[in-house]
Amino acid sequence: MAGADLLVQAYQRTDGLPVTSSRCSNNDCPYHFPEKLIPLMIINCLHDKPLPVYGEGLNVRDWLYVEDHCKAIDLVVRNGRIGEIYNIGGHNEIGKTVVAEPPAFPPAFPCSIKVGTETFFDYILLRTQEIEDDGTYVIGNKEQEGHFYFEVRINPKKPRKPDFKINMVGGSNREHLNYLRFMKTLSTDKNIHIYMLLTNEDLIAGYINDMDLKIGFPHIEEDIYFLERVCTIEEYFGVTLKPDGAISQGEYDTVVRVSDLIRNDEVRGTWTEVTFTGILDQHFREELTTMDEELYGFSYVGVSHVDLFGAEFEFQFMRTFNCARIVEYEKLKKKIEVLDDGDDVKITFRAGDDKRTVDTLKIPEHIDRAS
16 A cells, blocks of 8 residues: 555656545444454454454554545545545544454662662662553653663563663763763673662673763763762752763863862972062061061972862862072061051962972961961
8 A cells, every 4th residue: 555655646746647646544334344443343252252352452443434534535535635645534543442452561660770789879669661562561760850861672471682772961060970880881791680678689691792972072981981980079068060062171170170179188289489478567577577588398388279171169278388488588578667567568489309298287276267
């Protein structure tokens, strides 16, 4: 039928043959062949025979009485537009409740998802979502609220491996990090288990042959490394970062630096020269004039303002310079003599032989945190 339909359409489009096409639902009529669904059911009822259910009983059909179909054809012939195709239906879909009501799908059941012996998702509500015509069961967690979607297609009647579909849409950085760790482990171990929590046994276990995972960095290990640090910052400062799209080198460096400060007691670096600006008062004046040009080490408390991936936050840190000297110290002392209290004064330090610095978020209590 489909071939004839296309052949007629080809003549109409190529040669302008005056053709209209109609496509209809299943027809029923008097003297219908006895093997067809409606007469078969009527005959079996009359003879007290079982009513057959085809497949899983999920087929749905639309039925159109033959005289109604003829009226529709006449209407198309008289009033139809040349070249158009008209679908003729009765809007009388029956099957699930009229022909045979299929058994209700069992309620959702809690599962965990493991790779080998390691659990990555400890509570997933799975349910039979569909039974296809060939007997394939589609089981997934579509009804469960969340960002992780899991689906498995399995046909108990066919000796084939289950077909897994795994996807993550949206979600927090912590959820996405867990998903990436799951997929990385799955890429090497490939042994996935759907474990039923109520019965403490595997529902399905199988191996993943092919995986298609979209990541932002060239390697999944780099994505995991970066997201681990993003999560560290989010949880420490109570912010939400949204690293969507391309990530600049500056943003990447900021994530590494700030997360290093959170994770470690000390973060070491190097320096060559730094300039500070202070407000001159009597106490500051006395300290500057009594300093030596050579300093063997000093610390200061600074405030870092961060604007990162849609979030703004700030934090105090202490930086220690192991060896420093004041640049043009004698010139600085003479300048202080003519400045008034309240004036700004700039002091430039240059690294000595030891160019190391140490940064930390752990500021001793006796140090003025507001300085």
